[in-house]
Amino acid sequence: MPAISITTPKPFDFDLTASHQTHYRGIAGADVYEGGVYYRALRRGSRVLVAAVSESSGGRGLDVSLEDGASDSDLAYAAQAVAGLLGLDADLSGFYDTLTADPVLARTVASLHGLRPTRTENVFEALVVAVIGQQISGAVARVIRDLLVRTFGTPAEAHGHALFAFPTPHVLAEAGHDELRAMKLSNRKAEYIHGIAIKTLDGTINDGHLAGLEDEEAVEELVKCRGIGRWTAEWMLIRALGRPDVMPAGDLALKRVVSQLYFDGADITESQLADFGRERWSPYRGLATTYLFSHLRRERAQNETGPDAAV
DNA sequence: ACCCAGGCATTGG
């Protein structure tokens, strides 16, 4: 099986990072983490490559394997894509310095040392996943996201696993309203996602262009799209572009966790959270957000399968 | 049977 090694930066915890990417549940959308191997179906042009990623036996990096027939060029592509998905290119040193100055945050995320800010494959994936997650609980969002990926994603049988590449803008743009509604999306969200697919196809939403914009410029441009508000734009910047200083201050769960950790449970407003984050965590508000959410996700997943998993 | 959940667009003051 063709494979390529990639060296990893420090600090880096592969298990933590792959678990975070799959919401500590082994599968989340197009991402799968099972038996110590992270699987992801990647799009390269019109083809799909399935990467299987595991720690090198030497422990000095990662091995990325593709199916037989993959070229050296495919391997180089996959190595680069996996490095992005796992956030290996992020710089954590400044954030860890911030942690030493914030004992509350440091204690909360103490067991997340080496977690990397993982990413989606592209802007479209992040936007669609964010729209799905608007207003509803993580549990509901997961059901809808996984259904969408299994229904409209590109199946890729490889490494003995049935995997799916994330649906293309083309497929979702071609899908009828009733087909999207069947994904348990609301009428509105079905329209939003359809529109985002169209705008991605016609270049109105363009990864390279957005990557060249400052955080706030990108938000201002994205919120012109129907269905994309500030919250959705900010999550896209974090998830797709790995922006380290973006914080979705309107996020209900983030408000709650910051309230509990820093304000004795008292309700805080969006602007209070924005001020707090700017003063306390700049310029690493995005990394603080990622770590806090990883903490929440893991707690929730453990509570469901943990103490009284009476099976 | 309610009520809430990692928002958004629309409407009405």
Next chain:
DNA sequence: CCAATGCATGGG
């Protein structure tokens, strides 16, 4: 310009 309202669905 700010406040209220409907939306779809699964879990508590």
